Amino acid sequence: xxxxxxxxxxxxxxxxxxxxxxxxxxxxxxxxxxxxxxxxxxxxxxxxxxxxxxxxxxxxxxxxxxxxxxxxxxxxxxxxxxxxxxxxxxxxxxxxxxxxxxxxxxxxxxxxxxxxxxxxxxxxxxxxxxxxxxxxxxxxxxxxxxxxxxxxxxxxxxxxxxxxxxxxxxxxxxxxxxxxxxxxxxxxxxxxxxxxxxxxxxxxxxxxxxxxxxxxxxxxxxxxxxxxxxxxxxxxxxxxxxxxxxxxxxxxxxxxxxxxxxxxxxxxxxxxxxxxxxxxxxxxxxxxxxxxxxxxxxxxxxxxxxxxxxxxxxxxxxxxxxxxxxxxxxxxxxxxxxxxxxxxxxxxxxxxxxxxxxxxxxxxxxxxxxxxxxxxxxxxxxxxxxxxxxxxxxxxxxxxxxxxxxxxxxxxxxxxxxxxxxxxxxxxxxxxxxxxxxxxxxxxxxxxxxxxxxxxxxxxxxxxxxxxxxxxxxxxxxxxxxxxxxxxxxxxxxx
Amino acid sequence: xxxxxxxxxxxxxxxxxxxxxxxxxxxxxxxxxxxxxxxxxxxxxxxxxxxxxxxxxxxxxxxxxxxxxxxxxxxxxxxxxxxxxxxxxxxxxxxxxxxxxxxxxxxxxxxxxxxxxxxxxxxxxxxxxxxxxxxxxxxxxxxxxxxxxxxxxxxxxxxxxxxxxxxxxxxxxxxxxxxxxxxxxxxxxxxxxxxxxxxxxxxxxxxxxxxxxxxxxxxxxxxxxxxxxxxxxxxxxxxxxxxxxxxxxxxxxxxxxxxxxxxxxxxxxxxxxxxxxxxxxxxxxxxxxxxxxxxxxxxxxxxxxxxxxxxxxxxxxxxxxxxxxxxxxxxxxxxxxxxxxxxxxxxxxxxxxxxxxxxxxxxxxxxxxxxxxxxxxxxxxxxxxxxxxxxxxxxxxxxxxxxxxxxxxxxxxxxxxxxxxxxxxxxxxxxxxxxxxxxxxxxxxxxxxxxxxxxxxxxxxxxxxxxxxxxxxxxxxxxxxx
Numbered sequence: 001x002x003x004x005x006x007x008x009x010x011x012x013x014x015x016x017x018x019x020x021x022x023x024x025x026x027x028x029x030x031x032x033x034x035x036x037x038x039x040x041x042x043x044x045x046x047x048x049x050x051x052x053x054x055x056x057x058x059x060x061x062x063x064x065x066x067x068x069x070x071x072x073x074x075x076x077x078x079x080x081x082x083x084x085x086x087x088x089x090x091x092x093x094x095x096x097x098x099x100x101x102x103x104x105x106x107x108x109x110x111x112x113x114x115x116x117x118x119x120x121x122x123x124x125x126x127x128x129x130x131x132x133x134x135x136x137x138x139x140x141x142x143x144x145x146x147x148x149x150x151x152x153x154x155x156x157x158x159x160x161x162x163x164x165x166x167x168x169x170x171x172x173x174x175x176x177x178x179x180x181x182x183x184x185x186x187x188x189x190x191x192x193x194x195x196x197x198x199x200x201x202x203x204x205x206x207x208x209x210x211x212x213x214x215x216x217x218x219x220x221x222x223x224x225x226x227x228x229x230x231x232x233x234x235x236x237x238x239x240x241x242x243x244x245x246x247x248x249x250x251x252x253x254x255x256x257x258x259x260x261x262x263x264x265x266x267x268x269x270x271x272x273x274x275x276x277x278x279x280x281x282x283x284x285x286x287x288x289x290x291x292x293x294x295x296x297x298x299x300x301x302x303x304x305x306x307x308x309x310x311x312x313x314x315x316x317x318x319x320x321x322x323x324x325x326x327x328x329x330x331x332x333x334x335x336x337x338x339x340x341x342x343x344x345x346x347x348x349x350x351x352x353x354x355x356x357x358x359x360x361x362x363x364x365x366x367x368x369x370x371x372x373x374x375x376x377x378x379x380x381x382x383x384x385x386x387x388x389x390x391x392x393x394x395x396x397x398x399x400x401x402x403x404x405x406x407x408x409x410x411x412x413x414x415x416x417x418x419x420x421x422x423x424x425x426x427x428x429x430x431x432x433x434x435x436x437x438x439x440x441x442x443x444x445x446x447x448x449x450x451x452x453x454x455x456x457x458x459x460x461x462x463x464x465x466x467x468x469x470x471x472x473x474x475x476x477x478x479x480x481x482x483x484x485x486x487x488x489x490x491x492x493x494x495x
Numbered sequence: 496x497x498x499x500x501x502x503x504x505x506x507x508x509x510x511x512x513x514x515x516x517x518x519x520x521x522x523x524x525x526x527x528x529x530x531x532x533x534x535x536x537x538x539x540x541x542x543x544x545x546x547x548x549x550x551x552x553x554x555x556x557x558x559x560x561x562x563x564x565x566x567x568x569x570x571x572x573x574x575x576x577x578x579x580x581x582x583x584x585x586x587x588x589x590x591x592x593x594x595x596x597x598x599x600x601x602x603x604x605x606x607x608x609x610x611x612x613x614x615x616x617x618x619x620x621x622x623x624x625x626x627x628x629x630x631x632x633x634x635x636x637x638x639x640x641x642x643x644x645x646x647x648x649x650x651x652x653x654x655x656x657x658x659x660x661x662x663x664x665x666x667x668x669x670x671x672x673x674x675x676x677x678x679x680x681x682x683x684x685x686x687x688x689x690x691x692x693x694x695x696x697x698x699x700x701x702x703x704x705x706x707x708x709x710x711x712x713x714x715x716x717x718x719x720x721x722x723x724x725x726x727x728x729x730x731x732x733x734x735x736x737x738x739x740x741x742x743x744x745x746x747x748x749x750x751x752x753x754x755x756x757x758x759x760x761x762x763x764x765x766x767x768x769x770x771x772x773x774x775x776x777x778x779x780x781x782x783x784x785x786x787x788x789x790x791x792x793x794x795x796x797x798x799x800x801x802x803x804x805x806x807x808x809x810x811x812x813x814x815x816x817x818x819x820x821x822x823x824x825x826x827x828x829x830x831x832x833x834x835x836x837x838x839x840x841x842x843x844x845x846x847x848x849x850x851x852x853x854x855x856x857x858x859x860x861x862x863x864x865x866x867x868x869x870x871x872x873x874x875x876x877x878x879x880x881x882x883x884x885x886x887x888x889x890x891x892x893x894x895x896x897x898x899x900x901x902x903x904x905x906x907x908x909x910x911x912x913x914x915x916x917x918x919x920x921x922x923x924x925x926x927x928x929x930x931x932x933x934x935x936x937x938x939x940x941x942x943x944x945x946x947x948x949x950x951x952x953x954x955x956x957x958x959x960x961x962x963x964x965x966x967x968x969x970x971x972x973x974x975x976x977x
Contacts, residue, residue, distance in 0.1 A: 067962060067963055067966075068963065069963065069966055069967070069970075070890070107857075132886075135877070136877040136878070139876055139877045139882075140877055140878065142876075143871065143876060146916070146919075147923065150919075150920060150923065151923055158920050158924075161920075162913065162916055162920070165912065165916060166909060166912060166913060166916075169909050169912050170905070170906070170909040173905040173908065173909060174905060176886070176889060176905075177889060177893065177901055177902070177905060180886070180889045180890050180893045181893045183890075184890065184893045184894050187894075
């Protein structure tokens with residue numbers, strides 16, 4: 001019962017903070033903070049409890065009948081992969097609430113309602129093992145996110161929100177067709193309607209059908225990730241969203257795409273996977289280089305960070321399709337550390353915008369003089385983003401490159417070039433904003449205790465993953481191994 | 496006619512008797528509330544008689560009407576829809592100083608017509624029901640006589656509906672001359688004749704009949720009247736056209752064109768597929784540039800009829816239940832949408848321009864939340880009725896491998912999402928200059944409409960979350976089709 005209560009806490013908390021906000025906006029903020037923290041505590045509890053046990057397929061599971069005519073069950077289950085991403089979700093959730101504490105002043109209640117409901121949708125996505133339920137939560141993330149961008153966003157918020165919604169909706173519907181078709185094929189071969197993940201794993205498909213269905217899933221996840229040609233919604237949405245929205249988008253929503261690839265595409269379609277893997281890896285490398293090069297050219301701070309996300313997600317895509325355990329583990333570590341480092345960069349951008357009222361890099365410069373602490377934090381996260389050893393992102397990228405080198409050395413070399421470009425944009429950001437003379441004569445307050453707490457915690461996590469990634473790797477390993485085994489079993493044998 | 500036949504006819508007779516009773520009561524003394532109460536009681540009695548009537552079903556009464564569980568299911572749907580039309584109409588008419596009582600009379604008659612359509616098994620009863628429905632609608636559309644758009648819409652509908660009836664009659668004549676039979680069941684034979692080619696006369700007759708049916712359903716290319724009539728008609732009447740009128744006609748189409756086993760093939764399958772694809776795309780594309788919410792919903796209704804046709808064409812064991820479920824979800828949603836618009840309308844204007852919704856969420860959060868629910872359901876977002884309906888349609892289509900139709904559905908409903916979002920954007924945007932708001936904001940929310948709206952919002956979520964009991968009923972009722 002602990003899994004539905006994770007979702008219910010957020011849903012109820014969201015409604016409560018909406019109602020309370022009429023009386024006092026601060027109470028709404030506290031309610032939101034407490035409900036996310038309760039979830040974080042529950043997840044930490046599960047994590048600590050399972051640490052000593054021998055891993056089963058699912059750590060926690062719950063299963064109710066819902067629409068029996070189609071074999072749809074409200075089936076939630078988590079393994080190490082889901083658990084890690086849930087921990088990330090609530091960690092960033094707390095950060096998102098804290099970072100919007102002073103930024104959001106209008107319609108506070110409805111804001112936190114939407115924020116918590118997005119988190120609820122993300123929670124559901126990470127837990128659902130019934131494909132119908134998965135789709136349900138997949139779509140459920142959209143509407144509150146749309147409102148977050150569309151109501152509290154910046155100048156071109158309507159355009160960005162609509163574009164985001166349309167992209168994800170079209171790709172989502174294609175996935176729905178694929179899900180339904182998969183269930184129908186299963187029905188035709190076995191006579192049983194079911195949307196259950198583990199039963200559908202054993203559906204026998206003709207190669208052509210498998211390829212088409214895989215494309216249906218792939219498009220949805222590639223848009224969310226986003227992979228190279230489908231990324232155009234991302235810079236707009238990330239730039240226009242309020243800080244909390246950017247944090248949730250970059251830190252969590254993108255991860256749902258990668259999670260979907262690992263959880264569903266890899267094990268469901270082992271056959272076409274082998275054909276498409278080189279293509280997808282190439283797309284990943286293109287994303288790495290393209291995102292990095294575009295990031296170098298940006299003048300808008302949030303846009304710059306957004307393009308770095310495209311680049312980093314290229315690494316994730318590369319790792320997922322590289323076809324070996326190391327790269328896959330690297331991809332997941334990259335997901336977690338990218339969530340934290342990019343989330344922190346967006347929070348930082350929010351702090352700067354709150355103080356400077358601009359996101360233009362050309363308006364900044366020499367901020368170290370007036371805000372040494374904030375600038376120092378900025379430098380740390382910029383270094384994390386460019387993959388400095390000792391910080392989380394490095395571990396992920398290194399593992400991905402290591403694994404990729406085994407399966408495709410040429411692509412690994414090209415991907416490494418992306419790190420070079422990353423150095424450029426990382427230094428450009430750090431230098432342009434913080435170093436040099438204070439040409440605009442800014443006199444600004446430095447970080448407040450609340451902001452210290454947020455960025456400090458994120459820094460600690462990054463250093464932890466960078467220096468001692470073992471707990472994360474240990475947690476995700478069994479779940480990934482299960483996905484990996486089905487997907488690349490033949491290849492493993494060959495090697 | 497035996498005793499059991501009478502029992503089976505109870506629902507129809509009660510509604511017609513209520514109309515007569517209402518006419519008498521108007522003749523004695525005009526009173527808006529009395530008229531509303533009489534009609535509501537009559538419709539409630541008809542609903543209450545359905546269980547008794549279905550206890551003697553299935554039953555073929557006099558060669559004109561077939562009364563089985565399918566007919567009764569659709570009668571229930573139509574009657575419930577008309578209850579909501581009454582509730583919204585009551586408030587609407589209360590604000591407008593017009594002759595109010597005849598509205599109920601006409602709606603009762605039109606509902607009777609739609610119910611006859613759902614139960615008809617013969618050309619004659621088909622035409623009878625159709626004309627009863629159409630003639631009442633002519634008057635209903637032009638009900639607000641002080642408004643020029645209403646008159647214009649009424650005339651438009653009159654001319655087009657009359658000519659489509661003529662086309663329909665001609666189709667009947669052609670079929671009759673070839674087959675010598677007036678039974679609607681021959682449609683099933685013509686459409687499902689696999690391989691052997693039907694005669695040209697039969698096929699032409701069938702196409703002409705489809706023209707008449709397509710006109711009432713407002714599918715492309717027979718949709719031209721829809722936006723104008725939706726815009727010109729008073730809001731409750733628009734809701735009535737969108738629900739009862741289309742629902743009755745769709746019941747007939749689904750019953751007699753529903754293919755057994757395999758999906759629709761041959762000429763009729765091709766034609767219906769083209770109609771479905773054209774409706775989905777045209778409806779959604781034309782809605783993109785509208786700025787009048789009534790017109791947007793008109794075009795969206797064209798697209799929704801296209802989605803319905805997908806399930807109909809797919810057929811199989813899932814087709815008819817999926818289509819019925821989708822129709823119910825759509826009716827609940829669109830009633831809610833028009834209901835919201837009714838509650839927001841003033842005494843001299845209707846809340847139909849997009850601007851009248853500007854910032855609605857910030858001064859009337861609950862009404863805006865209800866409208867949001869309806870729009871999201873129309874767009875097919877999960878947890879709402881519209882999503883499950885779409886899911887069932889997709890499943891029925893996938894079961895019969897109708898991939899082209901399904902892809903069109905997906906692409907066009909994404910296009911559709913765009914204009915639903917446009918309305919949402921306006922509703923959640925910054926409030927406009929306070930002139931219109933003061934007007935809309937000071938209007939008290941009328942009790943019956945508020946209740947109806949709350950019920951409909953609840954139904955949208957219920958149908959979206961817990962479809963099991965209803966789905967079982969629908970599957971049971973549609974099992975004997977064909």
